[in-house]
Amino acid sequence: MIKPKRLLSLLLRFIAFGTTLAAVILMATSHEKGTFFAVSYEAKYTDTPAFKYFVIANAIVTVYGFLVLFLPPGSPIWRLVLALDLVFIMLLISSISAAMAIAQVGKNGNPRAAWLPVCGQVAKFCNQVTGALVAGFIALITYIILLLYSIYNFLNPLFEKA
Secondary structure, eight states, X not given: OOOHHHHHHHHHHHHHHHHHHHHHHHHHTOEEEEEETTEEEEEEGGGOHHHHHHHXXXXXXXXXXXXXXXXXXXXXXXXXXXXXXXXXXXXXXXHHHHHHHHHHHHHHOBGGGTBOOOTTTOHHHHHHHHHXXXXXXXXXXXXXXXXXXXXXXXXXXXXXXX
């Protein structure tokens, strides 16, 4: 029978894996053709380096999350997982921040730089990007909870002996 601590950890890791995978799929499949004053264009995630970075970062975290699901409990590798969770949290934060900045410009434009908003012309694309960002935020929050839970489990035996 699985211990409740292990079950909670597996559940959180599965949620984190699923949300990063969803973020990758949503962003990677986001594309739409639009027209603006008789000029036809296609909006896709590969047009923006920040969106590419978001996809790559979430793909890396997805692979990591999948591999960690199969680690045996009680393995000394879990100490490394604790440190890697922190590294991947920082990777998620940076990729979400970059993608969010570009998404904000796409939605609202920037009048001072004469950048027009594009979400009015390519609403499906913008909705998929928003969904990917929401999935990324859920993954980030899940990884933060996992990190705090892992730190608690790691330090708790040290305080019980004192």
